[in-house]
Amino acid sequence: MTKYLISFPSAAMVVPAEELQAVADAAHAVVDEAKAAGVWVFGGGIDESVPPVLVDGDGTVTEVTYPQTTQLEGGYTVLDVPTREAALEWAAKIAVACRCAQEVRAFQYDPAG
Template sequence: MDHIPEEDWPLVGEVSHEVVREAKAAGVWIFGGGVRRQQSTVVATDGTITIGPVPEQKAVIGGFSIIEVSSHEEALAWAARIAAGCRCAQEVREIMFDPES
């Protein structure tokens, strides 16, 4: 998010949080948060622990939002609102539902 000037961060934070409050009020918000830029830690099936790759410099996941909506179109509409609030493009993916989770 290097494209956001330091002096704009308070406004970006407030506008982004307002979108989250609206999503909560609409009943679609499940969870969200920022992701620290760091190497991942990979735990293999045998318990072996390996330090993962350094995140690429071109594309970084700065955070995520999980919402529950009835259609792909509605997800895209919320993604557009989130993108405008945080001034960052949003990648939209569907999470497979698992009734055991």
């Protein structure tokens, strides 16, 4: 099995305020389905009110981030599925629930994982 990251940036999910609860309910239903199927690993949204920091090897904390990750935000799901096609099927379910397209990326194989 391979772990896949399914994600979307915050700006992609444009939902009227009165429909947010319906979107949340639909997203939670997909999460419940993934858990029942035994493919759920982790999911959640980046707390955009907490600024990112870099932690160096000596423990130094700097309130900056890598330039290429300044826009890292939105929602993330990690699933462990047997095929890329299965990951794409789950991404489609999440896209319907969240009302926005999903990006799919495979994690590299880790024999220790």
